Amino acid sequence: MPAGGRVSVLPYGALRRAMAIDPAVEVGVEQLVGRARANDEPVAGVAPSRLALRRLRRNKIALTFGMLFVVVVAVCLAAPYWSHDVAHTDAFKNHITDQVDVGGKLKDVVSTDGVPIGPTWHGRFFLGADESGRDIAVRLLYGGRTSLMIGTGAATLTILLAVALGTLSGYFGGWTDTIISRTLDIFWSFPVLLLGIALGTALALGGLQLGPVEIGGDSLLIPLLIIALVYTPYMARPLRGQVLALREKEFVEAARAQGLGPFRIMFSEILPNLSSTIIVFFPLMIANAILLEAALSFLGAGVRAPRPSWGTMISDGVAKIVSGPHQAIVPGAMLVLAVLALNVFGDGVRDAFDPRSKLRVER
């Protein structure tokens, strides 16, 4: 979420609050009927996750936007078909000197004074061309694959890292906790964007050597890793807090009394209880990761040219906005669409999983 600020991804406190955002609860009713409800909890006997899913199914807005995201993903996955069968070009080929047939009239892809063609709404150059005469629609779909790959990949990695760190630090406490927590604090006190740029710039120069694995400077894995890394503290901290509370619960005590080892307990007792938090975070995390990719690319520390991503396309488009604003509008709008879809859907998921939203009104 690039505010200018700390790519103001939700600050931690805010994330926690955000997770607790209430749906449109009818005010006051909960406390009135709360006691009566406490009684039928055992009667209902439905798993909370099932209840959450039921609530989510009823949230039409969230579902619509969730579907929208699925459509965006599907369209991006279809990039090769569009490129091959409809646009008859690829993401890199430039057509500066070519002409394109728009409804019977031949037009320059890029005019002699350097103005690229706008959306033709036909197969070729459906969304227009950029200054280098490349087909924006094709690049948009391929760029979407890049951005979505980085977004989902980074979000997954963030969650894996955060769960591992949060669980270890919350469960073991003591020195483990001190070391992990302090390290996270330091990362956290660093503006996300600055950290991202620093790592991005440094790694782009010479790649990264991770043991036997060598990652080239222009690999997509580099922005993916950076994004995953800088967001980890934001997620690890709330998870750690949750684990701290879970550790004291009776069922964990019981597991310990049965002689289960700490890792066994973490896997079979703690982890399942973190799942709703993880589910709630996931879509929001992807949205943030896509936005950070865009921000890093804009500042020259993300995906390397000429490979398309929504971020690099926006960044190119912004630089060339004067010759044709569609170069900036198209990728930006697509990114906003995807991120918005995730945010609205994520908002609905959070509402559905929020235990306080149990008492929703039938509409």
Place this chain on the structure above:
Amino acid sequence: MSTREPILEVRDLSVSFATDEGLVQAVDGVSFDLCAGEILAIVGESGCGKSVTAMTLLGLTRSPNARFAGTATYKGTELLSASGKQLQRIRGAQIAMIFQDPMASLNPVMRIGTQIVEQIQAHEEVHGEQARERVIELLERVGIPRARERVDAYPHEFSGGMRQRVMIALALSCDPSVLIADEPTTALDVTIQAQILQRFRELRDETNAALILVTHDLGVVADLADNVAVMYAGRIVEQGTLDEIFYDPQHPYTWGLMGAITRIDRPRRARLPTIPGLPPSLANRPQGCHLRPRCPHEFGECPKVPPLAARVEAAPGHRDRCWLTPERKRRLREIAPGEIGLVPKAPTPATPGRDAA
């Protein structure tokens, strides 16, 4: 007392909430009268609808998913259909409420004096300094020591008992003619509880205000009430004077409640009898008599809803909702001499709500 003109008449009051789990019928056909100076106790277990009844009178349960039926008339004003402005004039000034949890019922970031002055100024043209003096006087009246200093304190600087006194002072600040106290002493120590109850009695005598006491504590009821209404699962199951309810309880549920109090005039028992099972979910109540799944005396009539009717001769005000004849009730009550209790049905249904499903 019942010969006087009632100031509050509640007729067939029903409140239901549409929720995820279905329609929650919190209050179902509740009727009662309240006269000036009368203390009416509404008794029942948690979740029986007594608090909702009380709050509905002040329009505090209004929400988009709430449905109301029946009437509640206060001195000619119909409270259920009253406009926001009308309600605003009545709230605090005519009908005041004392809430259950004194810890949470005061605004934590406002000085207590300010909170009381706010109410006074909402209803009367009183200037700041004057209002403040009145608040200090009120605080002294409810027994808060050093009221002049404490008036500027925040709620967290008070103990629970003191906070409840502040709540009472707040409720009394505009001399209301009806006071609704929702479990006013539940959160308090026994000694404080006695002091607070004593205050209520004095207040009634001083101001002739009527009091609706919502509680599950029969000790408090015996101490204070003139009339009693016993609620179960949203309905009034028995209604009468204190003596009628305590010495000649008609409804098996009332017997159960009575059995659950310790009495020093009876030999000590190893264990207090309890009512087996749980009250039904308000979203899913048994048909007919709601007590059916928990009642050992169930018979053929019970699947029909028993009307609230006077069944005892020579006690027209004593009404109950049980199909059994008064003679049979008396016999059943005496099965276990010395205690009035329900005999557990075997096996005890673990989930009574299911039965009607």
Place this chain on the structure above:
Amino acid sequence: MARFIVRRAISMAAVLFVISVVTFAIFNVIPNGDPAYRLAGRNQTPAQLDAIRRTWGFDKPVTVQYARTMQKIFTGDLISYSNQVNVVGEIRQGFPRTLSLAVGAGIMWMFFAIALGLYTAVKAGRFADRFLTVLALIGISMPVFWVGALMNYYLGFKAGIFPNGGYVPLTQNPLQWAYHLIMPWTALSLLFIGFYSRVLRSNVLDTMSDDYVRTARAKGISERRILLRHVLRNSIIPIVTLFGLDFGSVVGGSAILTEVVFDLQGVGQYAAESIGQLDIPPVLAITMFGAFFVVMSNTVVDVVYAALDPRIRLS
């Protein structure tokens, strides 16, 4: 109070120390961070590199390098590696611009966020709420540099309503100052408005079901007064905390994207440019500068928090 200030001062010093060490360490650990390469230019020879290392002191132990750099930050003699400009001077130049951005945007986003959050909470579940909620989520879904670029192009370049870039100091002409900053303020505010209004909405909904609000209603005061004096007063406290932290970090130069896209040449833009060149001195100085404001605003937040909520005591 005195104890509180002393404790805060000590912890601030500790935080600044740790952050400076970590920043310095990051640049020494990350691959390709060696500043000699950058100073030497493209066609460097090993001999040149050696000479540069000697003159700049890169051959000294890391601790000595760190101590020297820190000393220079405080004496104001810190020189950039990439263009040999005085770092403290640059920051001093950029600061008024960054501060102007933060102050205007801060007022804007708080005002609109409170209005929007309160309104959507009151209308919770209705159409207005759903519509504005999606609008707020659009606000947090847009990259600020994209919004900024479109504003620049359409409102500045095409329509000519607002000036395209440029900065007029407040002391020189307050009207022109605001006129030149309206677009950056708006762009930066959009995200915060979206985000804060969501948080406030949920806080207000939480608070509305608190017992003391029911008490307030039972007192017979107007709904408006209940909303402002009881509900808002209690639910705004977390927002104030958030605001303190975000405002502090924007003042500290973290509104990088906004500064870059509007070419404000504030501290954040300087940070982005220096870090892109792995230029340690300015990055170190700006990081500490930013951390200083973040810690400061934390302290202010705590004081304000204690003032807003009498249950909280400063310690």
